[in-house]
Amino acid sequence: MxxxxxxxxxxxxxxxxxxxxxxxxxxxxxxxxxxxxxxxxxxxxxxxxxxxxxxxxxxxxxxxxxxxxxxxxxxxxxxxxxxxxxxxxxxxxxxxxxxxxxxxxxxxxxxxxxxxxxxxxxxxxxxxxxxxxxxxxxxxxxxxxxxxxxxxxxxxxxxxxxxxxxxxxxxxxxxxxxxxxxxxxxxxxxxxxxxxxxxxxxxxxxxxxxxxxxxxxxxxxxxxxxxxxxxxxxxxxxxxxxxxxxxxxxxxxxxxxxxxxxxxxxxxxxxxxxxxxxxxxxxxxxxxxxxxxxxxxxxxxxxxxxxxxxxxxxxxxxxxxxxxxxxxxxxxxxxxxxxxxxxxxxxxxxxxxxxxxxVEPSALHHDSVDSHLAVEGLELRLPSGQLLLQNIAIRIEKGCNVLIGGPSGCGKSTLLRAFSGIWPFAKGHVSLPDKVMFIPQQPYFPEGRLRDALAYPSHAENYSDTQFAQALMQAGLSALQSRLDDFEAWQSLLSGGERQRLAVARVLLKQPAWVFADEASSALDNASEARVYEALTQMAQRNGGAVISVAHRDSVRKYHQQQWLLDPKTHGLNAAMVTERPAPSSTATAC
Structure with a gap:
């Protein structure tokens, strides 16, 4: 200034x-x-x-x-x-x-x-x-x-x-x-x-x-x-x-x-x-x-x-x-x-x-649809102006889970931010279903009661003790069921793996149809990862949606039907079924 x-x-x-x-x-x-x-x-x-x-x-x-x-x-x-x-x-x-x-x-x-x-x-x-x-x-x-x-x-x-x-x-x-x-x-x-x-x-x-x-x-x-x-x-x-x-x-x-x-x-x-x-x-x-x-x-x-x-x-x-x-x-x-x-x-x-x-209007336009995710003419840049992706067209139907991969820094997390509508350095059009939740790499939990941290940003009074207990159990945090009314600084009290499972429990509590997970299991062991992904995919299938994940670990591939690899050289993505070798494409239709 x-x-x-x-x-x-x-x-x-x-x-x-x-x-x-x-x-x-x-x-x-x-x-x-x-x-x-x-x-x-x-x-x-x-x-x-x-x-x-x-x-x-x-x-x-x-x-x-x-x-x-x-x-x-x-x-x-x-x-x-x-x-x-x-x-x-x-x-x-x-x-x-x-x-x-x-x-x-x-x-x-x-x-x-x-x-x-x-x-x-x-x-x-x-x-x-x-x-x-x-x-x-x-x-x-x-x-x-x-x-x-x-x-x-x-x-x-x-x-x-x-x-x-x-x-x-x-x-x-x-x-x-x-x-x-x-x-x-x-x-x-x-x-x-x-x-x-x-x-x-x-x-x-x-x-x-x-x-x-x-x-x-x-x-x-x-x-x-x-x-x-x-x-x-x-x-x-x-x-x-x-x-x-x-x-x-x-x-x-x-x-x-x-x-x-x-x-x-x-x-x-x-x-x-x-x-x-x-x-x-x-x-x-x-x-x-x-x-x-x-x-x-x-x-x-x-x-x-x-x-x-x-x-x-x-x-x-x-x-x-x-x-x-x-x-x-x-x-x-x-x-x-x-x-x-x-x-x-x-x-x-x-x-x-x-x-x-x-608060100036973004060049990325959002609207709501019922049963799929669609992106047209998407262009993503970093705040520095560096181009990440361009001319991307995406369509994901309900019931088709997608794994997004690629080298570090190619724009995987930024793509999810564009889906959510929070990334201002983007152009194009995004059609997003209504019942959607995002799991960030670093989930945030406010100080207070555990039930408030779990319900965040909703009010804890909207959910019963039974719903809280079931969500914690599904995420592998049954030991916390007795601490719903404990007042703690959960952000610093819990380990990295516990914070990731608590973020998953938050999603399971609210039961959205569509879930976007950004390295949501990176701090979990294989057994815990399998448990939370099975719970997420079953919930998405039951509610008529899908799970879209950003991950580097091959262990989560089996929970997805299609994989997209972002290519930093062409600023595009390569799409394929998880059992196939990815083929270059600027247009991807999942399932």
Missing amino acids: SRSSSPSSMWAQTWSLIRPYFWESPQRASALALIAFVLVLSVFGGWWQTKLVAWMGAKTNALQSKNREQFYALLPDFCWLLLVLIVVVVMAFYLAEVLEIRWRRWFTKRLLARWFEHRAFYQLELMRNMPGSQMPDNPDQRIHEDVQRFVSSTCSLVTGLMVSLATLVVFGAVLAGIDDGADLMIAGEAVNIPGFMLWVALLYCGAGTLITYWLGRALKQMNFELQKREAHFRYHMARVRDNAEAIALDRAQEIEHFQLDQKLEALLQSKYALVKRQTRLSWFTNFFSNLSMLFPYLVLAERYFGGHISMGTLVEVSMAFGMVQTSLSWFINNFSGLAEWRASAQRLAELESALDRA
């Missing part, structure tokens, strides 16, 4: 993330109402603070004149002024948090739906292997962390901006009203400048904003790079956990440790560079904010010492100046947060763009 973009493009990207919820979602009315309430409370809170400022001025004058009665008479006013202000601030905070929670829920669910729609989660991983691909990395991290960071930052920044604008308007008017202006000598004549302190505040904060932008303009890109490296480090650790056994058997812990150290050093270097830039910015922002406490007194000192203003007025003007300065310093105080917010927005915009591309 490109890291550089024009300001208009960046804000267009950001607006495209904000607009759907506030302008297009069913919750837009309540969302806008919450924003309106927060805005009203912010304006009211800013106006109410002027009363506290006026109270501080009156209190200061009472102290200066040593007026005991007036001082104590002012105390009850402070109590109720402070109480109302606290209620307003807390309510504004609560409503802003409610808005953040609702928006995050909607945004996350929307991205999750898009990620799963048309199996985009699978297509994104495939498209990353395309030449010149700039597909986003770690979509899981973007959906989880970047959505949370973007929504929280947006609500916080916008709320803070609204409060700052309200404060600027209210206290700007107060400052202009309290300050009767200052006389400046221009061309030898005294010229009165109304609202002099307001103009001083504007100039003071304007200069601070320009300097802050100049010092911190690189923070957005640095935050983007840091978030990317953090995600890579976490993803690599997750891969070590998911592949713990293979890494341990290969005694590869040292190289994995080394690679994680490298990623850790990379992210820490990025963090260190970010901290150095933030420190340079912090020198200025701290100096600027602390100077602002003294600055109005320096400007007004001569007017006070000259008797033009009272101590109370000096305090009121100084406090109003501080409020105006704080509101005008919103950009300065939030510059680092804005950089992180923009980095999160860019990562989410990249994910949205990738999801748009991932």
Whole structure:
């Protein structure tokens, strides 16, 4: 993904993330109402603070004149002024948090739906292997962390901006009203400048904003790079956990440790560079904010010492100046947060763009038929563009089991993926029966009860204990019948052979007519392989379908009537009965 973009493009990207919820979602009315309430409370809170400022001025004058009665008479006013202000601030905070929670829920669910729609989660991983691909990395991290960071930052920044604008308007008017202006000598004549302190505040904060932008303009890109490296480090650790056994058997812990150290050093270097830039910015922002406490007194000192203003007025003007300065310093105080917010927005915009591309219609068209599998004009390619198969026409009638073979990497598993409709780098037409199940090379089982893993992706409540027990028995897993309600991480608990038999048991539980098995018995002994294939072929015959297998082992040949050998030289297939020598053909009709 490109890291550089024009300001208009960046804000267009950001607006495209904000607009759907506030302008297009069913919750837009309540969302806008919450924003309106927060805005009203912010304006009211800013106006109410002027009363506290006026109270501080009156209190200061009472102290200066040593007026005991007036001082104590002012105390009850402070109590109720402070109480109302606290209620307003807390309510504004609560409503802003409610808005953040609702928006995050909607945004996350929307991205999750898009990620799963048309199996985009699978297509994104495939498209990353395309030449010149700039597909986003770690979509899981973007959906989880970047959505949370973007929504929280947006609500916080916008709320803070609204409060700052309200404060600027209210206290700007107060400052202009309290300050009767200052006389400046221009061309030898005294010229009165109304609202002099307001103009001083504007100039003071304007200069601070320009300097802050100049010092911190690189923070957005640095935050983007840091978030990317953090995600890579976490993803690599997750891969070590998911592949713990293979890494341990290969005694590869040292190289994995080394690679994680490298990623850790990379992210820490990025963090260190970010901290150095933030420190340079912090020198200025701290100096600027602390100077602002003294600055109005320096400007007004001569007017006070000259008797033009009272101590109370000096305090009121100084406090109003501080409020105006704080509101005008919103950009300065939030510059680092804005950089992180923009980095999160860019990562989410990249994910949205990738999801748009991932669900583009495939050139491989699917429809349903009753009793056979048919393929016409099939062309298969790898994500790199390498051709695997072309001009393939296939027809498999019910009752005819087909064994697909050929050298490794010639496209056997990819052919099954094309049958299923998940392979996007394909052209042609596929007619597939309705009652179909696929057994992948690496079956997946979710954590939970064994009955849930066996019924996946259906609900376990759809099947009886008798059906579960029968499926396990047919697959040679009778020992697991008593563990249907055990809660375990079955993916890592079971051996490779047990996982393959459990995948077969899942098929036997659901009783499809057609089964596509991709190396479904590669981890089984001969006896177990014979048992599961007999159960699968009998089920397919009984239900009016067939078994189509990808396998390298000759022991499964006897369960199939026809064999297809893929030829990587001609990009075609050779079809024959299992007892005959295969003959070259681009068209295969099974049985």
